[in-house]
Amino acid sequence: MTPFSQSLEQKFQELMARYPARRSALVPMLIYGQDELGYLPPAAIARIAELLDESEMAVREVIGYYSMLRLQPAGTYHVQVCTNISCLLRGGDELMEHCQHRLGIGNRETTKDGVFSLEEVECIGACSWAPAVQVNYDFHQELTPERLDQILDAYQQRAGAGERAGERA
Amino acid sequence: MADTPAKPLINLTVNGRAITAPPGTLLIEACKQAHIEVPSFCYYPNLSLQAACRMCLVEIEKMPKLQTACTVVVSEGMVVRSETEQVHRARKSAVEFILTNHPLDCPVCDAGGECELQDMTFKYGAEKSRFVEPKRHRDEQQWSPLIYFDRPRCILCYRCVRACGEGMDVWALGVANRGVNSTIIPNHEDHLECEECGNCVDICPVGALTAGPYRYKTRPWEMTHVGAVCTYCGDGCKTTLGVRNDTILRADNRDKSGINGDFLCVKGRYGVDFTQHPERLKQPLARGVGGSAELKPVSWSYALGTIAKRWLEIQKAGGSFGVVGSTRSLNEEAYTLQKFARRVLGTNNIDHHRSADYPALFDALGGREGQPVPLAPAEALKAGGPVLLIGGNPTDEHPLLAWNLRWGYRLNKTRLYILNRDDIKLRRQAYRYAKVGDEAAAVRFLNGTGAASASLTGVGEASEKRWPQTPPSTVETVNESLQEFRARLRQEKDVIIVFGSEISGDAIRELVAFGSGLEGTTRYIAMSDNANSHGAADMGLYPDLLPGYTPLSERSKFEALWGGPIPAEPGMDWNQMRAALQQQNLCTLYVSGANPFRNTPVAPESLKQTFLVVQDLFLTETAQCADVVLPALSGYEKAGTLTNTCGEVQVQKRGGGFEGAKSDLEILYLLADAMGAEWGAASPDRVLQEIRTAVKGYGVSLAKLLSGESVMTAPLNGRVPHRTAPELLLPNRDTLFTAGTLGRYSVVLNSVMERHLKKEAAAE
Ligand code: SF4
Ligand code: SF4
Ligand code: SF4
Ligand code: FES
Ligand code: FES
Numbered sequence: 020m021t022p023f024s025q026s027l028e029q030k031f032q033e034l035m036a037r038y039p040a041r042r043s044a045l046v047p048m049l050i051y052g053q054d055e056l057g058y059l060p061p062a063a064i065a066r067i068a069e070l071l072d073e074s075e076m077a078v079r080e081v082i083g084y085y086s087m088l089r090l091q092p093a094g095t096y097h098v099q100v101c102t103n104i105s106c107l108l109r110g111g112d113e114l115m116e117h118c119q120h121r122l123g124i125g126n127r128e129t130t131k132d133g134v135f136s137l138e139e140v141e142c143i144g145a146c147s148w149a150p151a152v153q154v155n156y157d158f159h160q161e162l163t164p165e166r167l168d169q170i171l172d173a174y175q176q177r178a179g180a181g182e183r184a185g186e187r188a
Numbered sequence: 189m190a191d192t193p194a195k196p197l198i199n200l201t202v203n204g205r206a207i208t209a210p211p212g213t214l215l216i217e218a219c220k221q222a223h224i225e226v227p228s229f230c231y232y233p234n235l236s237l238q239a240a241c242r243m244c245l246v247e248i249e250k251m252p253k254l255q256t257a258c259t260v261v262v263s264e265g266m267v268v269r270s271e272t273e274q275v276h277r278a279r280k281s282a283v284e285f286i287l288t289n290h291p292l293d294c295p296v297c298d299a300g301g302e303c304e305l306q307d308m309t310f311k312y313g314a315e316k317s318r319f320v321e322p323k324r325h326r327d328e329q330q331w332s333p334l335i336y337f338d339r340p341r342c343i344l345c346y347r348c349v350r351a352c353g354e355g356m357d358v359w360a361l362g363v364a365n366r367g368v369n370s371t372i373i374p375n376h377e378d379h380l381e382c383e384e385c386g387n388c389v390d391i392c393p394v395g396a397l398t399a400g401p402y403r404y405k406t407r408p409w410e411m412t413h414v415g416a417v418c419t420y421c422g423d424g425c426k427t428t429l430g431v432r433n434d435t436i437l438r439a440d441n442r443d444k445s446g447i448n449g450d451f452l453c454v455k456g457r458y459g460v461d462f463t464q465h466p467e468r469l470k471q472p473l474a475r476g477v478g479g480s481a482e483l484k485p486v487s488w489s490y491a492l493g494t495i496a497k498r499w500l501e502i503q504k505a506g507g508s509f510g511v512v513g514s515t516r517s518l519n520e521e522a523y524t525l526q527k528f529a530r531r532v533l534g535t536n537n538i539d540h541h542r543s544a545d546y547p548a549l550f551d552a553l554g555g556r557e558g559q560p561v562p563l564a565p566a567e568a569l570k571a572g573g574p575v576l577l578i579g580g581n582p583t584d585e586h587p588l589l590a591w592n593l594r595w596g597y598r599l600n601k602t603r604l605y606i607l608n609r610d611d612i613k614l615r616r617q618a619y620r621y622a623k624v625g626d627e628a629a630a631v632r633f634l635n636g637t638g639a640a641s642a643s644l645t646g647v648g649e650a651s652e653k654r655w656p657q658t659p660p661s662t663v664e665t666v667n668e669s670l671q672e673f674r675a676r677l678r679q680e681k682d683v684i685i686v687f688g689s690e691i692s693g694d695a696i697r698e699l700v701a702f703g704s705g706l707e708g709t710t711r712y713i714a715m716s717d718n719a720n721s722h723g724a725a726d727m728g729l730y731p732d733l734l735p736g737y738t739p740l741s742e743r744s745k746f747e748a749l750w751g752g753p754i755p756a757e758p759g760m761d762w763n764q765m766r767a768a769l770q771q772q773n774l775c776t777l778y779v780s781g782a783n784p785f786r787n788t789p790v791a792p793e794s795l796k797q798t799f800l801v802v803q804d805l806f807l808t809e810t811a812q813c814a815d816v817v818l819p820a821l822s823g824y825e826k827a828g829t830l831t832n833t834c835g836e837v838q839v840q841k842r843g844g845g846f847e848g849a850k851s852d853l854e855i856l857y858l859l860a861d862a863m864g865a866e867w868g869a870a871s872p873d874r875v876l877q878e879i880r881t882a883v884k885g886y887g888v889s890l891a892k893l894l895s896g897e898s899v900m901t902a903p904l905n906g907r908v909p910h911r912t913a914p915e916l917l918l919p920n921r922d923t924l925f926t927a928g929t930l931g932r933y934s935v936v937l938n939s940v941m942e943r944h945l946k947k948e949a950a951a952e
Contacts, residue, residue, distance in 0.1 A: 076362040076375040083364035083373075 022062040027055050031070060042071050045081055049088050058089040086140075094129045094136035096174045098122075099153040102139050105146035110163070114150055115139055117164040121171065134178045135171070200266040209262045216244055216257040219270065226270055227279060227308055229286070229393055230345040231258035234599060235354055238346050241286065243308065245278045246270045254278055276312075283313035289324050289368070290394075291340045299395030301408045302442075305343060331380040333939040334400045334458055335389060337372065342396035344370055348388035355451070357594055357616060358382050372396070381947065383924055384940050385587070386457040390440045390450065401458050401936050402438040406430070411437060414843045415445055415896060417830050418456035419516055419719045419823030420927045423448070423566060423588035424832025424898070425456050429824060429843035436460045436824055436844040447566050447836065447898050453587035455927055455937065460824065462933040463844055467806050469819035470848035476815070483807075483817060488850075488858075491816050496862035498799045499533065499776060507775030509535040510765040513729040514781025514852065515543070515718035516930065518828030518840055520875035521852040522720065522727035523735060523883070525780055528856050531750050532865045533778075536740070536759030540729040541782055542912060543919040544716035544833070545692035547730070550737050551908035552700035553712070561902040563835045564684045564711035569593050572600025574680040576607070578699070579627040580688025580715045583613040584923050586833065589686065589713070590614060605677055607631075609690075622673050627688070628695040634674055635702040682708035688715050689919040693912060713834045717920045718928065719823060723831035726883065726903050731759035733910055736883040736903045749882055761916060766790060772797040780852055781820060783808040783929040787918050803855055808929050819849040826851040828872040829879075829893065836898035837888055 021028055030051060034044040045067070052063050059082060068075045082088045100118055102111040119125060122135050129136040145151035148160035152167060159170050197208040202224050209218035217233070219226045229241035237259050245254040249267035254275065257268075269275065286305065294300040326339040346363065349372065353359040360375040360382035374380040389397045411430040418425045418439075426446020430438040439460045444450045472491035473483040486494075502509070511529040513522055522540075529538045553562050569575060569592035582590035594617055596602030603619040606612070607630045615621040624630040632638030677683070683706050691699055696714075703710035716722055728735035734746050734754070743754045760768060762784060768774040769790050776799040786809050795813050802814035811817050823830075824843040831837050850858075857870035879886050885903030892899050920928045925941040932938070 074359060074375060076359075076373065079373070080362045080364055084366045086366075 020062065021066045022060065023052060023055060023066065027051060031067075035070065042073055045071060045073070045078065046085070049078075049082060049085075053088060058092045060090075092129070092133075093138075095134050095178055096154050097136050097138065098171070099138050099140040099143065101141070101143050101145070101149070101151050101153070103142035105142070106150040109149045111150040113164065114152060114162055114167055117167060118171075121168065132178075134175065198262045198264050198266075200262050200264070200268060202268045203271055211262070213262050214258060215246070215248075215255075215260045215262055215266075215268065218262050219257065219268075224270060226257045227312055228258055229304060229308070229343060230347065232347050232350070232391065234595070235347065235350040238350070241343065241345055242282045243279060243286075243312075245275060245282070247272055247275055279312040280314040283309050284317050284319070286343045287313070287317060288319050288321075289340055290343070291323060291325070293341070296404070297338075297341065297395035298398045298403050299341075299392075303395060304393035329378070330400070331374045331378075332382065332384060333943055334384050334386060334454070334936065335374075335380055336398045336400060336403060337374075338396050338398065339371055341394050342372055343394055344372070345393060347391045347393065348372060348397055351387045351391045352382070354598060355387060355591065355594070356383060356385055357613070358385075361388060384454040384458070385452070386440075386454060387451065390442055390452075390457070399438075399458065401461060402430075405437050406432055414841050415443075416824055416843045417446075417719070417838050417840050418452070420455040420459060420930070421453075421586060421588075421922070422716045422718055422721050422833030423586050424719065424830060424834075424836060424838055425452055425588050426838070426896075427452055427456050429460070431843050434845040436463055445896060446838070447832075448588050448591075451588060451591045454924060454940065455587075455931065455934075458936045458940075459927065459931065459934040461936050462805075462930060463822050463824055463846065465806070465933040465935065467933065468846065468849075469805060469807065469811075469817065470846075471819060473807075473817040474815065483812075483814070491818060492858050492862045495801050495816050495859060499863060502775045502799070503534065505775075508768065508773065509533045509537055510760065510768070510774050510777040511535065511538040512762060512765070512777070512779045512782045512784050513538065513540040513724055515541050515716075515721040515724045516823055517720060517724070517781045517852045518823070518826065518830060518872070519720065519723040519727055519837070519879060520828040520872045521780075521856070522724045522729055523879050524853055524856045524875055526728045526735070527750060528860060529778075530734075530746075530754045531752055532860050532863050534755060536731050536755045536757065537765055538729055538731055538759060539762040539765065539916075540724045541717075541721075541762075541784065541787075541918065542725070542916050543689055543718070543721055544714040544725075545689075545696055545912050545917060546714060546716070546722065546725040547733060547737055547908045547910040547912060548693050548696040549700070549712060549714050550904060551910065552697045554904055554906045554908060560709055561900055561904075562709065562711050563900060563902065564686075564713050565836050565898065565900055566592055566713075566832065566834050568684055568711065569602070569686070569713075570595045570600065572596050572602050574603045574605070574677075574683045576605045576677060576683055576685045577614065578607045578631065578685070578687040579609075579690035580686075581608075581610065581612045581614075582686070582715070585688075585717070585919075585921070586715055587924070589715070589833075593617060603680070605673065620668070620673055620676060622670055624670075627690040628692075630670070631691060631695050631699045631702070633670060634677070635698040637698060678706065680706065682710070684711050684713065686713040686715065689917050692914060692917050716833050717922065719832075720830045722833055722835055723829075723837075726831055726835075726886070726901065727879070730910065731761050731764075733908070735879070736885055737905055737908045737910070738884070739909050746882065749878070761913070762788070763913060763916060769798055770794045774798050776801070779803070779810050779814075780855075783810045785810040785813065786929055803852065805849070806929075806933055818855055820855065821846055821849045821851045825849075826853070826872075828853070829876060831901060832898070835901045835903075837886070837893065837901055838898045839893050839896065 031048055034047050035041045048067050053059050064075050064078050068078045100115045118137050122130055124130055124137055126139050143153050145160055150162050152159045195211050198211050199208055207222040216226050226244050228244040230238040239256045239259045244257040246257045247269040248255050328338045330336050349361045352361045360380050362373050364371055364373045389399045411432045414429045416429050418427045425448035427439040427441055429436050439457055441450050441452050471485040474486045477484040513525045526538055529535055597617040604617055606618045606621040607624050607627055685703050747754050779802045800814045801816045802811040803818040803820045804811050805822055825846055827842045828840050829837050830840050854870045857867050860867040884905050885901045888899040925937050
């Protein structure tokens with residue numbers, strides 16, 4: 020039994036063939052799996068363990084190591100606010116606070132309607148354009164609380180327009 | 189190995205002292221050999237390297253930073269300093285860092301007093317910590333009936349993870365999260381499903397992993413520590429008993445003494461509680477007291493008097509006797525039991541619960557005096573030489589042999605050949621593994637006297653590439669025939685052949701014929717069930733064999749030694765005794781530490797004419813039918829020697845005591861006395877002396893034995909005219925959590941088994 024789409028299963032096969040040891044494909048498989056399902060439910064862990072001939076515990080060990088891999092669902096739009104040094108100096112933590120107010124949720128929480136989730140993250144490699152926020156895979160740079168509001172409004176609209184989890188940017 | 193030329197030693201300097209070490213030695217080990225202490229937590233000999241704790245940092249010239257001595261290999265001219273200011277500071281910081289979240293609840297921690305963290309903090313730690321943050325608390329978790337985890341105490345050395353994975357090949361422990369959130373996790377989210385061996389608990393340098401049966405029971409300094417031998421399976425692991433007020437509170441082997449290093453299985457480590465089972469017999473019982481047909485408590489003198497009286501009457505009337513001995517009693521007791529049967533009762537009707545056909549093995553090996561002993565000690569399985577394993581399932585029935593085989597595979601590249609009808613777990617370490625329908629037929633094929641077994645289902649090969657990082661859970665199938673399997677074996681040299689009860693009688697003779705044709709010295713291990721199964725056979729608990737597999741025709745030596753005649757005719761084996769019982773033809777049966785009615789029941793009506801005497805720890809199926817029951821001491825409560833499945837003798841020491849019971853040896857001497865034989869007082873030392881002189885192959889060095897070493901025996905006395913009927917070989921087929929009748933009386937083993945059974949039921 021697989022919780023993944025046929026095309027992703029296909030991709031897994033390609034990934035596993037790419038490395039001398041099959042288990043090397045674990046991290047990419049987890050990332051693609053999470054992209055498709057929004058998080059890594061037990062069925063996903065079981066399937067990946069089965070494919071790689073590893074124990075489920077070994078898969079969980081790796082998930083636990085990487086903070087970007089999730090065992091719980093996130094919102095449709097996962098807002099990741101950088102508060103590492105460059106962003107911090109240019110107002111990253113104000114952005115974080117602003118998001119908390121505007122969305123009414125804390126760090127690593129999801130709004131009731133499931134549209135947004137919020138996470139404080141370490142450097143996302145956009146220091147030159149700090150402060151930066153990453154939403155799913157999109158970067159937004161040189162932000163102020165006002166600009167961030169506009170960005171969040173746009174996502175809110177897209178959500179209203181029927182974009183659901185799984186159909187991510 | 190022995191004949192590879194020694195490579196020149198590496199010269200290095202540590203703290204200004206010139207030392208040497210073989211190439212490839214880790215710096216930490218080289219220092220240890222030279223008695224220079226380098227503190228460590230995560231380093232553990234013979235497990236993979238971790239370099240997690242940073243406790244072993246040293247200065248090495250020409251290297252920019254401090255280096256971890258546990259991962260650096262010695263090299264020529266290396267200059268090391270382990271006691272500089274910088275090193276001292278690094279150690280202080282390492283301890284300080286490890287203690288960041290450590291609760292320092294030593295006063296209530298099981299490990300208190302024998303904790304490596306306590307010792308290191310005392311010796312190397314700083315008196316102050318710079319961390320002012322509140323410590324994080326996490327509640328303790330119970331992971332299995334036996335294993336508990338106290339997360340804040342864990343110092344993340346990963347020893348448990350490696351011991352379970354690499355050592356046990358169970359891989360039940362892992363590490364979740366990262367950095368300050370890292371934690372050890374069990375394989376099923378909130379609980380463990382594993383072999384419950386407890387190796388993780390005992391390898392834990394702190395009190396993070398603790399064992400249910402021991403936790404919060406005592407402080408280590410309140411116990412005396414007795415180096416005993418496990419009384420469960422035939423492997424003969426040394427176990428250090430923690431004894432307080434004559435009660436055994438725990439068993440471990442953290443001092444790594446004995447043939448098993450620090451290994452113990454769940455039975456040896458946690459099964460000792462049978463000694464305190466509420467059903468232990470505390471007094472002799474007899475029927476007919478006050479006209480009652482029930483077993484009623486009586487005094488020792490009444491019980492012994494009653495038995496002697498009946499036996500003398502039977503003797504006078506020329507009635508028949510039967511004796512069944514124990515496979516857990518000590519050598520001295522087994523030897524004395526058959527002497528008692530032959531000299532005092534005057535019968536050769538004596539047998540024991542057989543699980544390996546030792547007479548056939550020694551028959552096949554006989555007549556080669558002067559050559560090296562063709563028996564392999566358990567340790568030999570670690571050395572890396574080729575091993576052929578036929579039948580049996582060491583993982584369950586011989587956990588130490590399995591541990592040693594895994595060790596040999598992991599560290600010394602053992603080529604393990606397996607012939608088995610089942611997919612036994614050790615196939616994961618196999619070089620070649622062939623599933624055969626019938627192991628004995630496969631042996632005939634190896635020896636060239638039989639065709640390739642038709643039911644051969646394929647030859648498998650464990651994938652070597654992945655070991656030991658992860659469990660090779662799949663065995664890759666190679667397209668080879670049994671012919672190729674045999675051809676490969678024939679190219680091996682100095683093979684050790686380990687075989688189970690599937691191979692007996694002529695199959696053993698064929699196996700030895702095959703083994704003799706191999707290059708070098710082929711050695712053998714016959715797997716038998718219990719702590720002294722091998723000893724019971726060596727000591728002559730056979731109707732037709734005297735001690736040392738001496739045929740009755742050569743009995744004059746023992747007659748001279750024992751001062752009187754031994755019956756010349758072979759007696760009845762257990763099957764014949766049982767038939768006689770059923771025909772109401774056996775006047776009396778004396779069962780000492782065995783439970784024959786468990787596997788081969790006898791209808792109670794047919795026992796009416798038989799005076800049944802049973803001597804045991806518990807009221808077993810057999811004891812329930814007895815006319816007189818004598819309470820016996822357990823293997824942990826007496827002193828003497830035991831012979832393990834490989835033939836290694838070891839000294840058993842008295843751990844605990846038990847009020848009201850007596851040792852088998854003492855009982856035999858009391859019975860002999862009551863029967864009018866003048867044996868004097870029981871003395872295990874005197875009996876051992878007699879065994880060493882009278883039993884060929886047991887002339888072992890007393891000095892070695894008494895210093896705690898195991899000594900190989902070699903009862904090779906030429907041909908052994910003996911045939912064991914296949915029905916007499918009744919192995920227990922024990923699992924990891926059972927041990928014949930004895931295991932039923934361990935509450936701990938039962939609790940583990942129940943849980944595993946429940947889980948299996950739930951899975952179905
Ligand atoms: S008890 Fe043994 S099998 Fe179970 S987790 Fe510990 S080491 Fe592994
Ligand atoms: S539980 Fe013990 S052995 Fe395992 S990592 Fe923690 S301290 Fe080390
Ligand atoms: S392997 Fe055998 S001898 Fe060793 S601890 Fe287990 S039961 Fe005892
Ligand atoms: S610090 Fe924020 S992107 Fe680098
Ligand atoms: S012992 Fe060397 S780092 Fe732990």
